[in-house]
Amino acid sequence: MKILTQLLITALYTIFVQNIVMTSGLGMSEVMRISPRPRTFAKFAVMISGFSVVTSVLCYFITSKSSSIDSYAAKAVVYGAVLGSVYLIAAFFTNLIVKDKENVAVLGIAALNTLVFAVPYINDSAAYSLIDCLASGFGAGFAFVLAAALIGSGARLIEKNKHIPAVFKGTPAMFFYVAMISLGFIGFTGTQLF
Amino acid sequence: MPDKPSFSKKFLVTAIRNNPVLFQCAGLCPVIAGTSTLKDSLFIAAVLSIDLVLSAIVASALLKKIPRYIRIAVYLVLGLAIVYPILWFIENRTLVEITLGIRIIIPIIAVNSLTAMHCETYSVKHPAGDSFITSLCAALGASGVIVICGLLREIIGKGSIGGYSLEMNTTLETMSMPFGCLIVLGFLAALLKSFRRTPVRYASDNTDNPLQPEEIALDIEHEEPPESVDLVIADYEEIDSILSSTDEFLKSLTSSSDEWGGDRE
Numbered sequence: 069m070k071i072l073t074q075l076l077i078t079a080l081y082t083i084f085v086q087n088i089v090m091t092s093g094l095g096m097s098e099v100m101r102i103s104p105r106p107r108t109f110a111k112f113a114v115m116i117s118g119f120s121v122v123t124s125v126l127c128y129f130i131t132s133k134s135s136s137i138d139s140y141a142a143k144a145v146v147y148g149a150v151l152g153s154v155y156l157i158a159a160f161f162t163n164l165i166v167k168d169k170e171n172v173a174v175l176g177i178a179a180l181n182t183l184v185f186a187v188p189y190i191n192d193s194a195a196y197s198l199i200d201c202l203a204s205g206f207g208a209g210f211a212f213v214l215a216a217a218l219i220g221s222g223a224r225l226i227e228k229n230k231h232i233p234a235v236f237k238g239t240p241a242m243f244f245y246v247a248m249i250s251l252g253f254i255g256f257t258g259t260q261l262f
Numbered sequence: 263m264p265d266k267p268s269f270s271k272k273f274l275v276t277a278i279r280n281n282p283v284l285f286q287c288a289g290l291c292p293v294i295a296g297t298s299t300l301k302d303s304l305f306i307a308a309v310l311s312i313d314l315v316l317s318a319i320v321a322s323a324l325l326k327k328i329p330r331y332i333r334i335a336v337y338l339v340l341g342l343a344i345v346y347p348i349l350w351f352i353e354n355r356t357l358v359e360i361t362l363g364i365r366i367i368i369p370i371i372a373v374n375s376l377t378a379m380h381c382e383t384y385s386v387k388h389p390a391g392d393s394f395i396t397s398l399c400a401a402l403g404a405s406g407v408i409v410i411c412g413l414l415r416e417i418i419g420k421g422s423i424g425g426y427s428l429e430m431n432t433t434l435e436t437m438s439m440p441f442g443c444l445i446v447l448g449f450l451a452a453l454l455k456s457f458r459r460t461p462v463r464y465a466s467d468n469t470d471n472p473l474q475p476e477e478i479a480l481d482i483e484h485e486e487p488p489e490s491v492d493l494v495i496a497d498y499e500e501i502d503s504i505l506s507s508t509d510e511f512l513k514s515l516t517s518s519s520d521e522w523g524g525d526r527e
Contacts, residue, residue, distance in 0.1 A: 180378065254440075
């Protein structure tokens with residue numbers, strides 16, 4: 069029960085409080101591009117959570133077993149190698165065994181993005197335990213989808229708003245809108261803004 | 263046979279008109295997370311440019327016949343091969359003094375979407391020389407945005423330029439947060455968009471001007487305030503067109519018009 073509680077608390081913290089998409093900008097490009105397509109959200113949530121969990125856990129074991137991996141350069145190589153290997157195994161499996169060519173394309177976006185790559189760094193810098201690593205991996209996927217849903221639904225309202233000056237329509241208005249959501253999430257972290 | 267577009271024309275179209283950061287929303291993470299000061303932003307811009315240009319050359323010279331899903335992993339390997347020596351030098355030779363946050367952002371550049379998107383949409387379909395020039399233009403466009411963001415955020419957020427205090431009475435520390443960068447990006451995108459609209463008049467006066475990209479003429483359509491939402495989402499359509507050109511890469515994402523149940527199409 070204690071483990072489950074810890075898992076839940078860390079996951080909720082990662083999704084709602086430390087939403088790394090909104091508070092750090094990680095994976096922002098992918099979020100903005102998939103936000104108009106809510107039908108893909110579930111797929112992305114599962115894939116990003118899956119890649120984040122597997123990568124986090126493997127990186128946790130590798131870095132905790134080897135004391136020589138302490139520099140940022142070494143960590144970059146280890147985390148990159150782990151993420152690349154996990155992606156390739158998943159892509160080979162999907163392409164050659166399941167023969168689902170459509171989802172192979174999505175796998176690349178879900179796996180090789182800044183959000184998934186940053187999760188092991190965050191776990192490392194926060195000195196997370198194995199349970200926390202699992203939870204932050206799950207949380208990353210759901211944080212991504214939460215951000216995409218917020219941006220996508222807001223984008224609809226912005227598009228319909230005829231009071232926005234012509235030069236601010238499109239991406240400029242979207243940047244302002246995302247900035248406001250980002251500010252809201254930073255408020256949850258307890259950071260003093262002024 | 264049509265004339266090969268000049269460097270200036272390519273620069274105008276790739277770096278300004280279709281700025282990868284401002285209008286394609288590519289490579290946003292390094293921009294948002296790594297541009298709180300001018301020094302950091304110069305560093306991020308340099309690493310991102312090297313990564314983009316080298317990956318584009320390799321992609322167009324060697325990766326054309328490799329399946330797409332493997333190419334994506336190759337970009338990661340190339341990115342790591344570029345960032346590893348940089349990080350090693352920073353840590354062991356104290357090459358430059360950079361903040362802790364940047365040490366995490368630099369490796370993340372290895373998986374930035376700008377490189378993958380540019381290589382997949384352009385480099386693998388064009389010869390190496392052409393790919394080099396276009397990727398250089400895209401890198402310059404992205405770097406310009408990164409450096410401007412870093413400069414403005416440092417001035418407004420910290421009251422300094424490159425670490426030298428401007429002795430300002432008031433600073434807005436929130437500019438150091440992602441919020442600040444997104445606000446700067448919004449204004450930059452609007453500014454660039456306003457320039458994209460003005461050459462329409464300029465073109466009518468100077469039709470022989472070689473610097474006048476033909477594509478800008480299309481912006482005449484954006485000049486009038488739109489009645490329907492079709493033109494309001496012009497930039498979304500721009501993003502969609504880029505996504506469409508990577509059809510297989512993003513095949514499942516380029517689904518039909520409006521999944522939010524509205525009237526986008």
